[in-house]
Amino acid sequence: MPKPVKGARFGGSPAHERLIMANLATALFQHGRVRTTEAKAKRLRPVAERLITKAKKGDIHNRRQVLKVVRDKSVVHHLFTEIAPTFAERPGGYTRITKLGPRKGDNAPMALIELVTEPMRQVTTRATSTAESAKAETKRDAKAEEAAKAETEQDAKVETEQDSAEAAESTEGKADESAGDEKAEEKKDES
Template structure:
């Protein structure tokens, strides 16, 4: 058995609430954006998202399921032929709710619910540069050229000076590692 949604209903009965949401969805797909109360917009959003997902599939079964909610055939045709192809690359988030303040008469919080028309931003991950030489960009003018080349030369000079220091640091460590080994061999011979 379906569980009723929590909170106060939008209309007087579940059937009335279903009709309100159906009419709101029809108007949303027909006009692209509608102005309504925040409560109605929040209740409409999941319904509209599901209907758009069914329209993206585009087969006859899904068209008939959408027709059970949106009774206007011209709006359903518009949804399947024009709205759904614009959301083909978008995995979800087809609608946006923007709060616009309170209504003058009864101070009800109002909102605009609209279909998202912007393209989905695909964030591409770029490879990190492997060496400092690759980070030096091509110079735009002579001042940039002098500044960008100096750090690259300094890093090469620093690498050259560090190499002999590492070799000298490793040599005493090897000698000290060998010395205890020789001492233990000498102790074994004496024993």
């Protein structure tokens, strides 16, 4: 048995609350959206989704169960023939609650509950594309790192070659100077 909801019920009695939910569900299926308070929208969502799930099955038993809640036969027909086939591929989440501003008279938080009309995105495709884009990004990063590493190594080689060339020039210059110094010393010794 479901656990009763704590706190005050909508309308005061359980029967009145069931009628409120039935009327809200009927209006939701008839118009596609209902503007109501946040509390009522949150309580309506599981009721409406359960009814849509029954309508997706489409047999007479489920039609009779939906008729217990939604008493208008034209709305039930609309639910079974038009609304349920649009949700055939969707495993759940048939409704959306959007919070609106507070109501002007009593400042009650308002919400809009509506049927989701967008087609379902393929989760596997999206996950695959995300994984592929992550792999591509990783490859790009690796290539960029390799290019930066190669550039750094090339700069280091150029600097090393320049340093060795400068060192060679300086040693040649020193050797020339030392040879010149030795000749000068020899001349001094001779004289």
